[in-house]
Amino acid sequence: xxNFQYHNPTKLFFGKGQLExxxxxxxxxxxxxxxxxxxxxxxxxxLYDRVMSLLKEIDAFTVELNxxxxxxxxxxxxxxIHLIKENELDFILAIGxxxxxxxxxxxxxxxxxxxxxxxxxxKKAPVTSALPIGxxxxxxxxxxxxxxxxxxxxxxxxxxxxxxxxxxFPKFSVLDPELxxxxxxxxxxxxxxxxxxxxxxxxxxxxxxxxxxxRMGEAILRTVIEVSPKLVDDLENYAYREVMMLNxxxxxxxxLSMGVKTDWATHMIEHAVSAVHDIPHGGGLAILFPHWMAxxxxxxxxxxxxxxxxxxxxxxxxxxxxxxxxxTIDALRSFxxxxxxxxxxxxxxxxxxxxxxxxxxxxxxxxIGGYIPLKKEDVKEILRNAL
Amino acid sequence: xxNFQYHNPTKLFFGKGQLExxxxxxxxxxxxxxxxxxxxxxxxxxLYDRVMSLLKEIDAFTVELNxxxxxxxxxxxxxxIHLIKENELDFILAIGxxxxxxxxxxxxxxxxxxxxxxxxxxKKAPVTSALPIGxxxxxxxxxxxxxxxxxxxxxxxxxxxxxxxxxxFPKFSVLDPELxxxxxxxxxxxxxxxxxxxxxxxxxxxxxxxxxxxRMGEAILRTVIEVSPKLVDDLENYAYREVMMLNxxxxxxxxLSMGVKTDWATHMIEHAVSAVHDIPHGGGLAILFPHWMAxxxxxxxxxxxxxxxxxxxxxxxxxxxxxxxxxTIDALRSFxxxxxxxxxxxxxxxxxxxxxxxxxxxxxxxxIGGYIPLKKEDVKEILRNAL
Numbered sequence: 001x002x003n004f005q006y007h008n009p010t011k012l013f014f015g016k017g018q019l020e021x022x023x024x025x026x027x028x029x030x031x032x033x034x035x036x037x038x039x040x041x042x043x044x045x046x047l048y049d050r051v052m053s054l055l056k057e058i059d060a061f062t063v064e065l066n067x068x069x070x071x072x073x074x075x076x077x078x079x080x081i082h083l084i085k086e087n088e089l090d091f092i093l094a095i096g097x098x099x100x101x102x103x104x105x106x107x108x109x110x111x112x113x114x115x116x117x118x119x120x121x122x123k124k125a126p127v128t129s130a131l132p133i134g135x136x137x138x139x140x141x142x143x144x145x146x147x148x149x150x151x152x153x154x155x156x157x158x159x160x161x162x163x164x165x166x167x168x169f170p171k172f173s174v175l176d177p178e179l180x181x182x183x184x185x186x187x188x189x190x191x192x193x194x195x196x197x198x199x200x201x202x203x204x205x206x207x208x209x210x211x212x213x214x215r216m217g218e219a220i221l222r223t224v225i226e227v228s229p230k231l232v233d234d235l236e237n238y239a240y241r242e243v244m245m246l247n248x249x250x251x252x253x254x255x256l257s258m259g260v261k262t263d264w265a266t267h268m269i270e271h272a273v274s275a276v277h278d279i280p281h282g283g284g285l286a287i288l289f290p291h292w293m294a295x296x297x298x299x300x301x302x303x304x305x306x307x308x309x310x311x312x313x314x315x316x317x318x319x320x321x322x323x324x325x326x327x328t329i330d331a332l333r334s335f336x337x338x339x340x341x342x343x344x345x346x347x348x349x350x351x352x353x354x355x356x357x358x359x360x361x362x363x364x365x366x367x368i369g370g371y372i373p374l375k376k377e378d379v380k381e382i383l384r385n386a387l
Numbered sequence: 388x389x390n391f392q393y394h395n396p397t398k399l400f401f402g403k404g405q406l407e408x409x410x411x412x413x414x415x416x417x418x419x420x421x422x423x424x425x426x427x428x429x430x431x432x433x434l435y436d437r438v439m440s441l442l443k444e445i446d447a448f449t450v451e452l453n454x455x456x457x458x459x460x461x462x463x464x465x466x467x468i469h470l471i472k473e474n475e476l477d478f479i480l481a482i483g484x485x486x487x488x489x490x491x492x493x494x495x496x497x498x499x500x501x502x503x504x505x506x507x508x509x510k511k512a513p514v515t516s517a518l519p520i521g522x523x524x525x526x527x528x529x530x531x532x533x534x535x536x537x538x539x540x541x542x543x544x545x546x547x548x549x550x551x552x553x554x555x556f557p558k559f560s561v562l563d564p565e566l567x568x569x570x571x572x573x574x575x576x577x578x579x580x581x582x583x584x585x586x587x588x589x590x591x592x593x594x595x596x597x598x599x600x601x602r603m604g605e606a607i608l609r610t611v612i613e614v615s616p617k618l619v620d621d622l623e624n625y626a627y628r629e630v631m632m633l634n635x636x637x638x639x640x641x642x643l644s645m646g647v648k649t650d651w652a653t654h655m656i657e658h659a660v661s662a663v664h665d666i667p668h669g670g671g672l673a674i675l676f677p678h679w680m681a682x683x684x685x686x687x688x689x690x691x692x693x694x695x696x697x698x699x700x701x702x703x704x705x706x707x708x709x710x711x712x713x714x715t716i717d718a719l720r721s722f723x724x725x726x727x728x729x730x731x732x733x734x735x736x737x738x739x740x741x742x743x744x745x746x747x748x749x750x751x752x753x754x755i756g757g758y759i760p761l762k763k764e765d766v767k768e769i770l771r772n773a774l
Contacts, residue, residue, distance in 0.1 A: 001401075001402070001629055001633075002402070003401060003402025003403060003404070003405065004399075004401050004402060005398065005399060005400055005401070006398070006399040006401065007396075007397075007398040007399070008395065009394075009396045010394075011392065011393070011394040012391075012392060012393040012394070013392055014388075014390060014391050014392070014393065014645070014646060015388070015389070015390025015391060015646070016390060017390070018390065208626075209626045209629065209630065211610045211613065211614070211630060212606065212607065212610045212630060212633050212634055212637065213633075215605075215606035215607075215609060215610055216603055216606045218602075218606065219599060219602035219603045219605070219606045220599065220602075222602060223598045223599045223602055226598065227598070239595075239596045242388050242596065242646075243388075243596065243598060243599060246388075246599050246600075246645070246646075247599055250599065250642075255637075255642075258401070258633070259401060259402070259629075259633075
């Protein structure tokens with residue numbers, strides 16, 4: 001392991017009816033609240049009314065910002081910062097999935113920063129403080145409800161960037177599985193792929209001697225694989241939704257990355273693809289991850305083989321690591337296809353015209369990825385294989 | 388799962404040389420420091436001098452309390468509270484293992500309470516605030532470095548009780564595996580048994596649908612089982628010590644008990660035994676846990692069988708759950724014996740004379756244990772089987 005610091009101060013309220021926690025928690029931080037959400041689904045399913053009624057009970061002053069995009073945009077972040085400053089708000093309540101929560105984090109950091117918030121997102125300036133935020137999770141996928149990370153898209157520049165800070169961890173998150181019942185099948189599938197990808201990005205690390213972190217990752221993967229086929233056929237089942245919710249939160253709350261240099265190349269490549277084509281993040285990951293894995297397995301098949309043996313129960317007797325790795329990748333792709341995730345970029349009508357542009361965008365540094373550093377030509381090859 | 392709240396605000400500084408963190412962390416809370424430790428081992432190995440030198444660098448005013456017992460006593464807690472009040476101290480630095488940290492938590496809570504601290508330990512009064520504490524861990528076992536729990540012995544009353552609060556979580560813990568190099572083999576073994584027992588107390592819960600929590604418990608158990616035989620034969624190996632340290636911390640930091648009603652009967656029985664006989668906690672657990680498991684397997688063998696299949700690789704083909712459970716218990720006992728843990732109460736010269744007293748002491752409520760509630764007669768039978 002590498003030396004590390006671990007600090008996750010987010011308080012979770014998990015289970016049925018936990019929305020009530022808003023009444024005790026919000027007043028700890030302030031009563032002038034920016035209520036942030038995405039499309040109108042929370043109005044249709046009644047969640048909006050329930051939240052506003054609770055906020056009224058505690059005499060909160062509220063300002064709303066809705067329409068946060070699936071890949072939240074810098075323009076929306078700036079709107080939020082403007083509202084915070086104009087109305088002297090002291091708390092942000094994010095109701096939604098990862099995109100709304102990520103947007104809230106950027107608004108929170110940006111409203112405590114004098115300059116352009118894009119400086120913080122691109123890490124030109126450090127986040128040194130932020131407005132407190134709380135979340136009500138309605139879509140299980142990104143893990144943003146229990147970490148300090150945020151991904152923001154600058155649509156004009158076709159650029160999608162991740163930043164994070166201890167200051168942007170939610171103070172609390174309400175995790176009520178019932179609030180995810182209305183998530184449709186395709187979004188549920190994208191969430192499943194995202195969760196598994198988060199585990200894999202950390203599982204394929206460049207460090208030694210992290211057996212507990214790896215086994216915890218395997219624990220999440222096995223649990224997701226077990227519950228997913230049942231969940232996608234029974235979307236309003238509380239037992240399946242609660243297990244998936246906990247999986248999603250723990251896949252990216254810092255536990256799996258303690259003391260290891262993680263990979264994240266596939267996410268960077270996917271961010272480049274979806275910055276150019278605005279495809280669903282989970283769909284992009286389902287296409288790209290098996291191709292990334294096949295590419296790195298040519299150099300380092302052992303870890304892919306370990307994954308296959310421990311998570312996909314692949315019988316390794318008498319086989320070389322590269323054979324087991326190949327079976328592992330096939331098993332992963334088959335699993336994702338079996339629950340309805342896409343398999344090729346052409347499923348999104350993406351052809352070879354923009355391979356260069358997407359590869360270029362993915363290169364946020366000289367090389368990307370911790371497990372095996374990739375150059376632009378490697379990325380282009382992975383994208384070509386995924387067409 | 389049951390509804391739950393999860394909140395673990397402790398900051399970890401993990402790895403070589405992390406003691407330096409004291410210089411930045413302590414001044415966040417105060418500079419009048421109670422330095423709490425046990426015997427003289429930290430003076431012999433130089434840790435005491437290193438800590439005092441760092442405290443001098445930040446101009447801290449220090450008062451020392453040493454001699455904290457392996458089962459920390461109420462009398463020592465009261466000494467600490469007296470020192471805090473007399474010297475108007477604002478921070479407690481606990482250097483040691485679980486007993487020192489537990490003692491620090493009781494001092495921290497007691498020094499913010501007007502009445503007798505034993506009221507807090509016996510839960511007659513709630514902990515509503517506490518002095519901030521930080522820890523430097525030197526013995527891996529109890530997990531106290533990342534939770535709010537504490538176990539205190541009232542030696543005069545032969546009573547050993549556990550209490551806990553969000554207010555008594557350490558603000559930070561320094562986890563440097565090198566600081567555990569000098570822990571002798573027997574103490575290392577007791578720590579291993581303690582860690583595994585913590586996982587088992589939570590694994591055997593009375594709730595349904597907690598597959599992730601169970602698999603994470605299995606991840607810790609497998610990792611401990613893998614590294615322990617190597618560690619006990621190579622006590623100054625950094626790689627083995629760091630893995631064990633992380634196992635110990637995550638075995639009892641709240642992750643495994645999210646949303647489940649845990650058991651803890653074996654700990655209550657062991658506390659009764661060691662309150663009467665002052666035997667090592669880990670030794671007592673190694674003796675008692677297999678007997679507890681055999682006793683409950685008569686009614687509910689399925690979970691014991693699951694443990695055996697997933698952690699001890701027991702082949703269940705064509706076998707009934709109770710057969711697999713029996714093999715599991717044998718495997719657990721064999722493993723603990725193989726690393727040098729005791730197997731019977733007579734190893735500590737405990738005979739049947741005090742069975743009644745110990746059973747009586749264990750009954751902190753009408754029944755004990757979440758998995759299967761035990762009455763006094765059940766406890767007595769388990770103790771008799773363990774003689």
